[in-house]
Amino acid sequence: MDNTAESVWSNCLAFIKDNIQPQAYKTWFEPIQAVKLSGNALSIQVPSKFFYEWLEEHYVKILKVSLTKELGEDAKLVYVIKMENTYGNKQPFTEKIPSANRTAVKSQDVDVPFNNKSPELKNPFVIPGIRNVKIESQLNPSYTFENFLEGDSNRLARNAGIAVANKPGGTSFNPLLIFGGVGLGKTHLAHAIGVDIKDKYPEKTVLYISAEKFTQQYIDSVKKNNRNDFIHFYQIIDVLIIDDVQFLSGKTGTQDVFFHIFNHLHQNGKQVVLTSDKAPVDMQDIEQRLLSRFKWGLSAELQTPDFETRVSILKNKLYRDGVEMPEDIIEYVAKHIKTNVRELEGAIISLIAQSSFNRKEITINLAKDIVEKFVKNTKREVSIDYIQKVVSDYFQMDVSTLQSKTRKRHIVQARQLAMFFAKKYTKASLASIGSQIGQRDHATVLHACKTVDNLSSTDKQFRKYVEDLAKKLSL
Structure with missing residues (x-):
């Protein structure tokens, strides 16, 4: 032959x-x-x-x-x-x-066998769980549609998610962008879509990844000169789920590579699911060409659940955990924790734990103690406006003075401190912080943060400013 x-x-x-x-x-x-x-x-x-x-x-x-x-x-x-x-x-x-x-x-x-590879020769995408012949989806199987209770606050997003799971890439909901505040179930719903798709279409490659991890992988691929491999890897995914896409804000290189990946997937009938804490119209420092693509499909908001939905969520949680609780206590917790499903479930878990560990009966008084402590200890994200007010009051000046163009040393330092704490305590991008604190650019904010770090280590008085303000802002 x-x-x-x-x-x-x-x-x-x-x-x-x-x-x-x-x-x-x-x-x-x-x-x-x-x-x-x-x-x-x-x-x-x-x-x-x-x-x-x-x-x-x-x-x-x-x-x-x-x-x-x-x-x-x-x-x-x-x-x-x-x-x-x-x-x-x-x-x-x-x-x-x-x-x-x-x-x-x-x-x-x-x-x-090729056993002697150095670490840099391994998978440049560093996606945990990629092994054998399959790409692990990184999905959490406990997040399902069954335990994502429907209410007026989430009906559109949930039903759109079910439609996408039934026919990935085959509906007009591509991309599906789920947005809403902290703890309202964006990540849960994103996982539920992926889990359902894997059940219905086991041959499809589904990947869930946070925008933060995606960005880090991209940076690593550039360092190792593997950018094309990085793009090729993401272009073979059938269903790409990216959580917290607002994290791409201000990251032009990552936005550019995601733009090309998105286009390829969309043109080839692949499904893209995104989550964000903001609607596309409110996203800052995201390129217009990317924002326009976010709007191609459906943007569905998760809103704060109403009282009836909060009660249903708690009852479902208790049922799944095999725990019984008096109706008046369930209603008390639902009435006093209003804005966040994660906090709602956390409070009920704390209540069950306290009752079990201390062998106490679950009473309204115990519920009051738990809810009071839980709400008090829940860390809130301070706003940039609040930070500017605290810093201005501390230095006995108006916010307008802090934001002004003056180069007087004590005002410049106050402004730099406001920028430093805005970066530390908020999720806003450098460009967004700069625009809100006196119409500065991102380079000014970066310089301010470096200056505060340097002065804190060399100037005793300045270090006291930082310590005092940190205490005021962390209360």
């Missing part, structure tokens, strides 16, 4: 296809091209260095078996890595990589 590189590789692929999942085959084997056959050594071209490393880590055994069937026990595999240089010249150059280690040999048997 007259073997060619193409025929040998085609037979290998047929064997591999029968032995791994379809999604894994499509992702990791369809892009490979047979280059040449020299004796018992087959050369295959892979799209990137990361691709080669992934094959070595996850598919070395099946490659060995398939190649041995075709070329015998002495079969060898040579990888040819297609590279793009940074000057835009698309002509590839090739590099022979031994399949077991980095010694100066042309190739080695594929059955020698």
Whole structure:
């Protein structure tokens, strides 16, 4: 038989296809091209260095078996890595990589495991749980539609989520942007959509990730010169769920790469689900082209639940935990914790714990004590306006003076302190802080934060300012 590189590789692929999942085959084997056959050594071209490393880590055994069937026990595999240089010249150059280690040999048997990789050669996306042939979804299976109770405050968002889960990428709700305040169930609903999709469509690749982690992965990929691999990885996802997308605010590089990933997914009928603490119209320091895409689908708000919904949430929580509680106590907790579902459930858990640990009967008085402590100890996020007022009062000046253009030293320092605490105590971007404290830019805020850090370590009086203000703001 007259073997060619193409025929040998085609037979290998047929064997591999029968032995791994379809999604894994499509992702990791369809892009490979047979280059040449020299004796018992087959050369295959892979799209990137990361691709080669992934094959070595996850598919070395099946490659060995398939190649041995075709070329015998002495079969060898040579990888040819297609590279793009940074000057835009698309002509590839090739590099022979031994399949077991980095010694100066042309190739080695594929059955020698590649165990000596340095940490920087591992998956550049650092997504915990990626192993074997599947991408782990990072979903929490306890977050389901069943335990996300419907009420007037969340009906639109919940029903849109169910529609998306029934037909991912096939509804007009793409992207689906779920927005609302802290503790109202955005993350729960996002996970519930993903969990339901995985149940209905197990072959689909679903990935949940926070915008913060996405940003860190992007930064790492740039440092390691793996940006194209980073983009390629996200473009193979069928359902991408990004939590707290407002975290991309002010991060132009991450916004740019997300823009390209979003376009690719959307054009290919993939589903994108986003959560945010703000509606698109209220997002600051997000590029207009990205905001316009957020508005392509549906923006659904989660509002503060009404009293009846809060009672239902508590009853459902107690039922799931197998705990009984008098109706008047449930209603008391629901009446006094109004703005946050997370706090609501936290209070009921604390009430059950106190009763169990101290062997006390659950009474209205015990409920009052728990709710009072819980509300008092719940950390609130102070506003930039409040920070400016506290700092201005401390230095005995008006807020308008603090925001003014004057370069008088004591006013400049007050302004810098306000910027420092705004960065410390709020989630606002540097640009947003600057615009609210005297129409400054993000570079001014960054400089202010560095100045406060430096002066705190060298100037005793200034350090006292910082300590005093920190106490006032943390009350």
